[in-house]
Amino acid sequence: MDKKSQIQEGDPNTTGHEWDGIQEFDNPMPRWWLWTFYVTIIWGIGYTIAYPAWPGISSATAGLMGWSTRANVAADIAQAEAANADINARLAKVEMTEIATDPELSGYATSAGAAVFKTWCAQCHGSGAAGAKGYPNLLDNDWLWGGDIGAIQFSVKHGIRNEDDDEARYSQMPAFGEILEKDEIAAVTNYVLSLAGEPLEASQVGAGQTVFMDNCASCHADDGTGDRAQGAPNLADAIWLYGGDYETVLETVTYSRFGVMPAWSERLTEAEIRAVSAYVHQLGGGE
Numbered sequence: 118m119d120k121k122s123q124i125q126e127g128d129p130n131t132t133g134h135e136w137d138g139i140q141e142f143d144n145p146m147p148r149w150w151l152w153t154f155y156v157t158i159i160w161g162i163g164y165t166i167a168y169p170a171w172p173g174i175s176s177a178t179a180g181l182m183g184w185s186t187r188a189n190v191a192a193d194i195a196q197a198e199a200a201n202a203d204i205n206a207r208l209a210k211v212e213m214t215e216i217a218t219d220p221e222l223s224g225y226a227t228s229a230g231a232a233v234f235k236t237w238c239a240q241c242h243g244s245g246a247a248g249a250k251g252y253p254n255l256l257d258n259d260w261l262w263g264g265d266i267g268a269i270q271f272s273v274k275h276g277i278r279n280e281d282d283d284e285a286r287y288s289q290m291p292a293f294g295e296i297l298e299k300d301e302i303a304a305v306t307n308y309v310l311s312l313a314g315e316p317l318e319a320s321q322v323g324a325g326q327t328v329f330m331d332n333c334a335s336c337h338a339d340d341g342t343g344d345r346a347q348g349a350p351n352l353a354d355a356i357w358l359y360g361g362d363y364e365t366v367l368e369t370v371t372y373s374r375f376g377v378m379p380a381w382s383e384r385l386t387e388a389e390i391r392a393v394s395a396y397v398h399q400l401g402g403g404e
Contacts, residue, residue, distance in 0.1 A: 205388035230396025282380035288348035294371035313355035
């Protein structure tokens with residue numbers, strides 16, 4: 118049968134495509150669909166003119182309406198700061214020890230401090246403040262520089278061993294690998310381990326004690342319990358910042374440690390510093 122004879126009178130033209138004897142009619146799209154499509158094009162063009170849309174080298178087109186998500190967020194932050202202005206002013210001036218005696222101020226400081234902690238502190242100390250290797254656990258009562266609320270505030274405000282704040286807490290353990298012989302380092306490592314547990318080589322503890330008294334006791338005290346005024350850790354409580362196994366303690370004695378905490382006074386307001394200090398203090402380890 119002639120294929121052309123299959124086309125009925127009144128049928129639309131074909132596209133010219135054919136497959137296995139089947140021809141494709143060139144049917145136009147429904148008018149409602151076409152008009153909807155044209156409207157979306159017009160709406161899209163209008164949107165890119167009215168709102169930020171087209172990317173540039175350093176920024177996107179601003180749009181005729183001047184709408185900005187950043188501006189909206191800034192406005193929300195300003196509104197929240199205005200609402201909390203009075204209580205923040207109180208928090209910035211009150212004695213740190215009096216925060217806990219004021220239920221309203223204490224509740225606000227704890228809530229605001231938790232937000233500050235999760236934003237700025239959790240990256241190092243963990244979301245639950247349990248710390249990590251090289252980052253102190255803030256839940257226990259083992260403090261390098263003191264755990265009362267005033268000491269915590271000072272540490273937060275000025276930081277530890279940074280070069281940005283003249284009042285930063287500062288201590289430095291010498292790298293004894295440059296001072297002592299290897300056998301002396303091994304001996305004092307065993308002695309330190311004996312203060313809170315079992316040494317690797319008990320026979321070296323006596324010699325290690327002599328090395329300790331000559332080189333370490335001036336900071337860590339004769340009994341190894343440390344000195345908070347110097348930021349010297351307590352070596353007799355089995356709480357270790359970098360680890361308490363033989364190899365780790367040996368590495369610490371040989372090369373020393375030098376952890377740094379930034380001074381938050383340039384990034385946080387006085388109220389925020391006090392709030393996060395109050396939050397840390399009430400976690401369980403504060404004195």
